[in-house]
Amino acid sequence: MPKRRKKIGLWLIGACGGVGSAVALGIAAFARRAAPSTGLVTALPEFKDAGLVDPGGIAVGGHDIRNQTLWGAVNEAHHRANLFDNALIDVCKAPLQSFQRNVRPGTLLGCAPAVRALCDRSDMPNDATPARAVERLSADIAAFRQRHRLDQVVVVHVASAEPAVAVKPWHRSIASLQKALTRPRNALPASCLYALAAVEAGCAYVNFTSCTAIGLPAIRERADRLGLPYMGADGKTGETLVKSILAPMFAVRNLSVLSWVGQNILGNRDGAILDHPAVRASKIRSKDKTVTRIVGPSTTTRVSIDYVPSLDDWKVAWDFIHFQGFLGTKMSMQFTWQGSDSVLAAPLVIDLTRLAARELEAGRKGPMRHLAFFFKDPMDVDRLDLTHQWRMLLEHLHARERIG
Numbered sequence: 001m002p003k004r005r006k007k008i009g010l011w012l013i014g015a016c017g018g019v020g021s022a023v024a025l026g027i028a029a030f031a032r033r034a035a036p037s038t039g040l041v042t043a044l045p046e047f048k049d050a051g052l053v054d055p056g057g058i059a060v061g062g063h064d065i066r067n068q069t070l071w072g073a074v075n076e077a078h079h080r081a082n083l084f085d086n087a088l089i090d091v092c093k094a095p096l097q098s099f100q101r102n103v104r105p106g107t108l109l110g111c112a113p114a115v116r117a118l119c120d121r122s123d124m125p126n127d128a129t130p131a132r133a134v135e136r137l138s139a140d141i142a143a144f145r146q147r148h149r150l151d152q153v154v155v156v157h158v159a160s161a162e163p164a165v166a167v168k169p170w171h172r173s174i175a176s177l178q179k180a181l182t183r184p185r186n187a188l189p190a191s192c193l194y195a196l197a198a199v200e201a202g203c204a205y206v207n208f209t210s211c212t213a214i215g216l217p218a219i220r221e222r223a224d225r226l227g228l229p230y231m232g233a234d235g236k237t238g239e240t241l242v243k244s245i246l247a248p249m250f251a252v253r254n255l256s257v258l259s260w261v262g263q264n265i266l267g268n269r270d271g272a273i274l275d276h277p278a279v280r281a282s283k284i285r286s287k288d289k290t291v292t293r294i295v296g297p298s299t300t301t302r303v304s305i306d307y308v309p310s311l312d313d314w315k316v317a318w319d320f321i322h323f324q325g326f327l328g329t330k331m332s333m334q335f336t337w338q339g340s341d342s343v344l345a346a347p348l349v350i351d352l353t354r355l356a357a358r359e360l361e362a363g364r365k366g367p368m369r370h371l372a373f374f375f376k377d378p379m380d381v382d383r384l385d386l387t388h389q390w391r392m393l394l395e396h397l398h399a400r401e402r403i404g
Helices: 018-031 070-081 086-091 093-100 130-147 174-180 190-200 217-226 239-252 268-274 277-287 289-295 341-361 369-374 386-403
Strands: 008-013 059-064 103-105 152-157 204-207 229-232 256-266 300-307 314-324 330-340
Touching: 008 018, 008 130, 008 190, 008 341, 018 059, 018 070, 018 086, 018 093, 018 268, 018 341, 059 093, 059 130, 070 086, 070 093, 086 093, 130 152, 130 190, 152 190, 152 341, 174 217, 190 204, 190 217, 204 341, 229 341, 239 256, 239 289, 239 314, 239 330, 239 386, 256 268, 256 289, 268 277, 268 300, 268 341, 277 289, 277 300, 330 341, 341 369, 369 386
Parallel strands: 008 059, 008 152, 059 103, 152 204, 204 229, 256 300
Antiparallel strands: 256 314, 314 330
16 A cells, blocks of 8 residues: 655745745645746755655745735736746646645734834734734634644745844743733744744744844753744755855965945845845845855955845845955955845745655654755854755755764
8 A cells, every 4th residue: 555645734924925935836836736846955865865745745825914825926026027927827826826825824922113013904903912813823824724624734935024133031931921922012033923822833934033042041942842843044045055055165275255235135125124124124134144154254245135126026136255365365256136026935935845844744843954955043053155055955854864
């Protein structure tokens, strides 16, 4: 008798945003055999025998605070930024509409004012306390699992960035946190409420943003206690991806990097959110670690992010590298990277869903350090060069194969 295929669900926080809708479109396209696997890391030959779920068989649901639909978001991205293809969108209409039935209202508790301004849903619940919000959000995920008879659910946070949070004493233990959440007001960001809800629902969790989310010590403690795998933070999709492969070149050639300046311009809603100083500062901290971690702290680094509405989903990064070579000669290198934020991120979210589901099935818990390859600021991982992280990923997969 053939072995029953595992049924996996993906629950997206920020489901109908640019990244979330591109993820849903990709999964729908794979289900319809309407698109190649280009951009999907886990489609490479190295992953052939890893026992990963078919990406076209993943059920999709999520939370969102906007009235936008997956179908509407995909069409908007196509018309405003010239993304995707009309024929592909038409083929995927039915599965996108099916996924939409699994999208539930999120929460406004703990949201930055810029994010709250995006909310236009008429069915947003008025949660009396953060604890009530966590309970409701977790119940939505549990209902999704039950309705689709899923073996595992992976929750991926792809919502808008938020200001960084200073860790307070009551953030450090789950007992203190749970007590604080019963009070109507607290300083806990929305990303942490979503992360705790995912953990309480027994899900693997991935933070694809620079938000605090599961990085809060108390929530990590709860996930560890429940035996769940998790990872983050901030998906490595564009400029930082280039940095993580280029910076090691200077290091191994013994070239002294004097300064590395990067300027980023982008449009879309994420760009609008990042136009707020507190939110932008959190994102810049995540982006600015790669170079100094690889070539040394003496390097002068600068990262800027500017909102240019006309670019919409297209992001442009210009980097200038000033370095010193033999006999003290100073030289420079420049590169420009242009890409669609959503299209770069979407396949990585699918990769992470497949890989996290594998860890959940194997009963592994704690930070999935082998997934550092996918993140700007990976949890509990100090080595940020891409080649090293790639070896970490493959060694983990091969070790699991030997154990199995």
